[in-house]
Amino acid sequence: MVTTTKMHTNSNLGLYLVTDEASCLGRDFYWVVEEAVKGGVTMVQLREKSLSTRAFIDRAKRLKDLLETYNVPLIINDRIDVALAVDADGVHIGQSDMPFQAAHRLLGEGKIIGLSAEKQSDVLEAEHWNLSYLAVSPLFATPTKTDTEQPWELEGLQWAEMNSRHPLVVIGGLHTGNAREALQHGASGIAVVSAICSAPSPREAAQQLKTIITTPEPFKTLNN
Numbered sequence: 001m002v003t004t005t006k007m008h009t010n011s012n013l014g015l016y017l018v019t020d021e022a023s024c025l026g027r028d029f030y031w032v033v034e035e036a037v038k039g040g041v042t043m044v045q046l047r048e049k050s051l052s053t054r055a056f057i058d059r060a061k062r063l064k065d066l067l068e069t070y071n072v073p074l075i076i077n078d079r080i081d082v083a084l085a086v087d088a089d090g091v092h093i094g095q096s097d098m099p100f101q102a103a104h105r106l107l108g109e110g111k112i113i114g115l116s117a118e119k120q121s122d123v124l125e126a127e128h129w130n131l132s133y134l135a136v137s138p139l140f141a142t143p144t145k146t147d148t149e150q151p152w153e154l155e156g157l158q159w160a161e162m163n164s165r166h167p168l169v170v171i172g173g174l175h176t177g178n179a180r181e182a183l184q185h186g187a188s189g190i191a192v193v194s195a196i197c198s199a200p201s202p203r204e205a206a207q208q209l210k211t212i213i214t215t216p217e218p219f220k221t222l223n224n
């Protein structure tokens with residue numbers, strides 16, 4: 001097991017829901033998010049790839065109102081303009097999105113900025129920037145997003161944990177069966193789409209993941 005001094009340094013990172021309406025299986029989008037929050041989600045990213053700017057902003061405003069009642073931060077994926085328009089809590093940017101420095105300049109101080117790292121050079125470059133978190137992306141292969149680089153896998157995560165000063169979020173193929181080992185290999189936060197959005201009960205799915213994140217693994221003794 002790898003112990004890390006960065007564990008849970010940002011309390012919002014614990015269980016991070018990344019939304020995808022298609023993964024909600026026809027159920028009401030806001031109902032799915034609210035159930036997830038009631039189950040223990042600590043941060044929500046609005047990820048919209050095909051909405052018009054107007055519809056994206058409308059959805060972000062409504063989601064912000066909902067999340068504010070639970071004191072859960074709203075992160076906007078890709079679109080700094082949308083984040084500014086609704087005064088969201090932060091943004092998530094990837095390697096093809098607006099560069100960190102420009103996003104930081106536009107957003108000003110006090111906003112959450114997360115960045116995807118797809119390869120080792122991304123992790124090293126990110127050492128120069130004041131990120132809120134670095135996403136190891138994707139940790140495992142996932143049908144939810146297929147336009148990705150090679151998955152990091154657990155060994156890659158361990159390398160990122162040893163070479164980054166940032167708290168690490170993992171995303172891609174995470175569920176109750178592998179979340180604990182991701183935490184053991186250096187993740188501070190678990191980000192999921194389908195494990196919550198497509199679950200029969202998004203609230204129960206979130207509760208189960210949250211239990212894994214907040215329950216320390218019992219110490220192993222030599223006899224078991």
Ligand SMILES: Cc1ncc(COP(=O)(O)OP(=O)(O)O)c(N)n1
Pocket residue numbers: 016018045047077078092093094095096097114116135137145169171191
């Ligand atoms: C928490 C988190 N991690 C990684 C991503 C992926 O971002 P990106 O590589 O920019 O890909 P898109 O999500 O924009 O398709 C993310 N969104 N969130």
Ligand SMILES: Cc1ncsc1CCOP(=O)(O)O
Pocket residue numbers: 018137138142143144145171172173174191192193194195
């Ligand atoms: C948005 C994103 N970025 C990297 S993998 C991914 C999708 C994760 O979806 P899932 O949790 O269903 O594997």
Ligand SMILES: [Mg+2]
Pocket residue numbers: 077078092093094095097
């Ligand atoms: Mg992006």
